[in-house]
Amino acid sequence: xxxxxxxxxxxxxxxxxxxxxxxxxxxxxxxxxxxxxxxxxxxxxxxxxxxxxxxxxxxxxxxxxxxxxxxxxxxxxxxxxxxxxxxxxxxxxxxxxxxxxxxxxxxxxxxxxxxxxxxxxxxxxxxxxxxxxxxxxxxxxxxxxxxxxxxxxxxxxxxxxxxxxxxxxxxxxxxxxxxxxxxxxxxxxxxxxxxxxxxxxxxxxxxxxxxxxxxxxxxxxxxxxxxxxxxxxxxxxxxxxxxxxxxxxxxxxxxxxxxxxxxxxxxxxxxxxxxxxxxxxxxxxxxxxxxxxxxxxxxxxxxxxxxxxxxxxxxxxxxxxxxxxxxxxxxxxxxxxxxxxxxxxxxxxxxxxxxxxxxxxxxxxxxxxxxxxxxxxxxxxxxxxxxxxxxxxxxxxxxxxxxxxxxxxxxxxxxxxxxxxxx
Amino acid sequence: xxxxxxxxxxxxxxxxxxxxxxxxxxxxxxxxxxxxxxxxxxxxxxxxxxxxxxxxxxxxxxxxxxxxxxxxxxxxxxxxxxxxxxxxxxxxxxxxxxxxxxxxxxxxxxxxxxxxxxxxxxxxxxxxxxxxxxxxxxxxxxxxxxxxxxxxxxxxxxxxxxxxxxxxxxxxxxxxxxxxxxxxxxxxxxxxxxxxxxxxxxxxxxxxxxxxxxxxxxxxxxxxxxxxxxxxxxxxxxxxxxxxxxxxxxxxxxxxxxxxxxxxxxxxxxxxxxxxxxxxxxxxxxxxxxxxxxxxxxxxxxxxxxxxxxxxxxxxxxxxxxxxxxxxxxxxxxxxxxxxxxxxxxxxxxxxxxxxxxxxxxxxxxxxxxxxxxxxxxxxxxxxxxxxxxxxxxxxxxxxxxxxxxxxxxxxxxxxxxxxxxxxxxxxxxxxxxxxxxx
Numbered sequence: 001x002x003x004x005x006x007x008x009x010x011x012x013x014x015x016x017x018x019x020x021x022x023x024x025x026x027x028x029x030x031x032x033x034x035x036x037x038x039x040x041x042x043x044x045x046x047x048x049x050x051x052x053x054x055x056x057x058x059x060x061x062x063x064x065x066x067x068x069x070x071x072x073x074x075x076x077x078x079x080x081x082x083x084x085x086x087x088x089x090x091x092x093x094x095x096x097x098x099x100x101x102x103x104x105x106x107x108x109x110x111x112x113x114x115x116x117x118x119x120x121x122x123x124x125x126x127x128x129x130x131x132x133x134x135x136x137x138x139x140x141x142x143x144x145x146x147x148x149x150x151x152x153x154x155x156x157x158x159x160x161x162x163x164x165x166x167x168x169x170x171x172x173x174x175x176x177x178x179x180x181x182x183x184x185x186x187x188x189x190x191x192x193x194x195x196x197x198x199x200x201x202x203x204x205x206x207x208x209x210x211x212x213x214x215x216x217x218x219x220x221x222x223x224x225x226x227x228x229x230x231x232x233x234x235x236x237x238x239x240x241x242x243x244x245x246x247x248x249x250x251x252x253x254x255x256x257x258x259x260x261x262x263x264x265x266x267x268x269x270x271x272x273x274x275x276x277x278x279x280x281x282x283x284x285x286x287x288x289x290x291x292x293x294x295x296x297x298x299x300x301x302x303x304x305x306x307x308x309x310x311x312x313x314x315x316x317x318x319x320x321x322x323x324x325x326x327x328x329x330x331x332x333x334x335x336x337x338x339x340x341x342x343x344x345x346x347x348x349x350x351x352x353x354x355x356x357x358x359x360x361x362x363x364x365x366x367x368x369x370x371x372x373x374x375x376x377x378x379x380x381x382x383x384x385x386x387x388x389x390x391x392x393x394x395x396x397x398x399x400x401x402x403x404x405x406x407x408x409x410x411x412x413x414x415x416x417x418x419x420x421x422x423x
Numbered sequence: 424x425x426x427x428x429x430x431x432x433x434x435x436x437x438x439x440x441x442x443x444x445x446x447x448x449x450x451x452x453x454x455x456x457x458x459x460x461x462x463x464x465x466x467x468x469x470x471x472x473x474x475x476x477x478x479x480x481x482x483x484x485x486x487x488x489x490x491x492x493x494x495x496x497x498x499x500x501x502x503x504x505x506x507x508x509x510x511x512x513x514x515x516x517x518x519x520x521x522x523x524x525x526x527x528x529x530x531x532x533x534x535x536x537x538x539x540x541x542x543x544x545x546x547x548x549x550x551x552x553x554x555x556x557x558x559x560x561x562x563x564x565x566x567x568x569x570x571x572x573x574x575x576x577x578x579x580x581x582x583x584x585x586x587x588x589x590x591x592x593x594x595x596x597x598x599x600x601x602x603x604x605x606x607x608x609x610x611x612x613x614x615x616x617x618x619x620x621x622x623x624x625x626x627x628x629x630x631x632x633x634x635x636x637x638x639x640x641x642x643x644x645x646x647x648x649x650x651x652x653x654x655x656x657x658x659x660x661x662x663x664x665x666x667x668x669x670x671x672x673x674x675x676x677x678x679x680x681x682x683x684x685x686x687x688x689x690x691x692x693x694x695x696x697x698x699x700x701x702x703x704x705x706x707x708x709x710x711x712x713x714x715x716x717x718x719x720x721x722x723x724x725x726x727x728x729x730x731x732x733x734x735x736x737x738x739x740x741x742x743x744x745x746x747x748x749x750x751x752x753x754x755x756x757x758x759x760x761x762x763x764x765x766x767x768x769x770x771x772x773x774x775x776x777x778x779x780x781x782x783x784x785x786x787x788x789x790x791x792x793x794x795x796x797x798x799x800x801x802x803x804x805x806x807x808x809x810x811x812x813x814x815x816x817x818x819x820x821x822x823x824x825x826x827x828x829x830x831x832x833x834x835x836x837x838x839x840x841x842x843x844x845x846x847x848x849x850x851x852x853x854x855x856x857x858x859x860x861x862x
Contacts, residue, residue: 081792355504
């Protein structure tokens with residue numbers, strides 16, 4: 001544990017005009033600092049007919065702010081020894097700064113400038129739109145992203161934030177202009193329901209004081225609300241997209257699942273770890289790669305977000321083996337629902353998940369990711385400390401039940417993208 | 424203010440009688456310990472017929488040894504919450520395991536067990552063949568992989584840098600288990616390895632444990648120099664590929680110096696000016712990849728001007744002369760001809776006028792900040808120490824750092840002149856067969 005506090009304990013500070021301040025001690029010996037702003041700025045908030053707006057705004061935050069044009073901002077970061085990254089997700093938009101711990105106040109000030117005062121210069125917008133257009137093409141031309149895209153389109157109805165990757169389409173991004181970006185930014189980045197998560201040596205009071213100074217332009221008002229069309233439970237079906245000229249078929253099987261705040265989450269987490277989340281210990285890796293020799297990668301993921309989530313199993317294989325791999329993936333999914341996980345297997349996977357906590361404390365950046373997750377989901381400050389107990393209290397029957405409801409193969413969609421096996 | 428200098432932890436270095444080099448970097452505060460074993464074997468040691476052997480052997484080292492039957496290495500590490508993996512490059516193969524600090528004995532035990540006694544059975548080789556095929560086919564789905572593979576095949580006619588570390592399809596299909604066993608017996612062993620332990624551990628106790636576990640191993644493992652010398656290029660070489668994709672894509676390569684060449688620091692600076700990030704000292708990213716950097720020349724000339732959606736340079740210094748590359752993905756509607764002309768114009772200008780003072784100052788700032796925060800976390804520390812020690816020596820990092828800061832604009836211009844010679848140029852162009860659009 002660090003003399004500055006335990007990085008596994010997250011401290012919630014006072015809210016400043018709708019901006020919740022959260023502090024985490026950096027891991028022992030770490031010389032760096034990280035801060036992330038998280039706002040209700042995901043692509044679920046894209047204005048109707050303007051899909052892609054959230055991604056464009058998010059990306060442009062790193063392209064100049066306040067007195068700094070894009071080049072000046074890059075030089076400022078270089079000289080501070082810092083990096084700035086942006087990330088857009090269905091529900092939220094994030095901006096993270098990382099740099100030397102001793103300069104944390106200056107870095108926090110720079111983060112606030114980037115978040116609150118973007119320049120949105122026309123040339124930068126044009127560049128980002130060109131890049132987005134190419135990403136749209138890449139999404140449908142690459143087997144892996146195409147299989148994922150078709151899966152989510154089959155699971156979620158039109159207008160649902162989890163249905164897409166937020167890239168928009170050729171038509172929607174032509175409607176994006178700087179006026180629209182500024183309006184979106186005002187609503188989604190400068191007010192309401194936002195978080196500032198800081199990992200470093202400074203104490204909470206000092207972080208709050210600094211945040212009050214640098215985020216003084218933040219205005220208190222109700223943050224925007226995400227619209228979520230109801231997800232109709234689909235029956236099992238297969239979507240197949242033929243993409244010739246590739247070597248491998250990408251396969252995804254999945255369905256909608258639970259939110260992070262669901263009490264069943266720890267059981268569903270363990271079900272996913274047993275199935276394909278715990279790397280080489282997982283059933284998919286062992287049965288399909290190690291025993292079958294059919295694939296290089298086979299894994300599963302459970303993405304539990306604030307308002308819902310999805311689980312996915314995925315693999316890539318030669319076209320001639322695609323049907324066999326789909327059958328094996330499906331069989332393993334069904335087994336999760338049909339049979340209770342043996343006590344020994346569950347214990348091994350669970351203790352592995354608990355045992356890896358120290359690995360998340362190797363660096364400030366690693367620890368910070370945990371803090372952002374805890375804070376975003378409004379979990380208690382001691383959640384990471386209680387996580388081992390939560391996992392150890394899950395019984396095999398609960399894992400099976402969670403697999404049945406959170407990863408139900410009976411209503412799973414199978415999506416394949418790649419060359420046809422007949423070729 | 425960013426601190427300066429490489430902040431590497433203290434290292435206890437020694438060599439066992441069987442030739443194993445050991446580097447211990449203890450950090451009392453670290454909650455984890457990371458064990459890295461680097462072998463000086465990679466695709467440079469292969470020849471047609473056994474291309475991909477280094478990578479395949481890397482896979483086989485997870486498939487069993489006397490005290491760790493198949494699957495038990497993974498299980499031993501994961502059950503204590505650790506992580507493990509390995510990677511193969513042209514000049515080395517590296518294995519790493521990071522565990523909570525109390526479990527350091529786990530990786531030390533199996534690394535000693537598999538250093539000379541891996542069981543490469545016929546049965547497991549047959550099963551792994553399809554896994555490796557799948558890994559290669561997954562890569563082939565990306566135009567960038569196909570272009571780079573073609574580029575190195577064109578650039579090198581005799582040197583083993585000609586093929587990718589994954590190996591050729593035909594060799595993956597035909598290589599035998601016995602060939603892999605011979606390869607392993609020849610190149611693996613303490614004499615050709617570097618063991619790095621970084622993170623939270625007791626220095627004395629760990630040194631004792633390392634000596635106990637690794638000293639009994641036989642002094643095996645050859646570090647074989649590559650004898651094939653690639654003739655100097657005498658003319659431009661080019662190829663065109665077609666296939667599925669988004670927009671036209673190009674890679675251009677030029678023969679580059681080796682790691683030990685006196686020009687290496689200037690070429691590293693040149694790479695930073697063209698591509699944006701310092702390859703060796705880059706804050707918060709290690710070797711993971713490059714972000715867009717708005718001061719980079721390729722970015723300014725191609726991405727900002729709407730010619731490309733991505734453009735960067737790439738150069739990793741290697742033991743033997745390799746390739747300095749520039750790669751760019753065209754913006755929609757931009758032809759390969761225009762893309763190529765634009766790249767040539769950027770490198771031509773740098774060759775004619777050299778870098779500006781401002782650019783040199785930017786590069787120095789990036790190198791200083793990258794070096795100051797390069798060592799955080801046991802895994803990253805183990806990687807950096809092992810990388811430099813395997814290719815040369817741990818002090819190569821300090822040496823490069825100081826030499827990079829002394830590189831003059833004139834040296835960069837001279838490096839550009841030496842590098843960007845038309846007769847040393849290799850070009851591979853990728854034309855997508857129809858743009859991808861949503862139906």
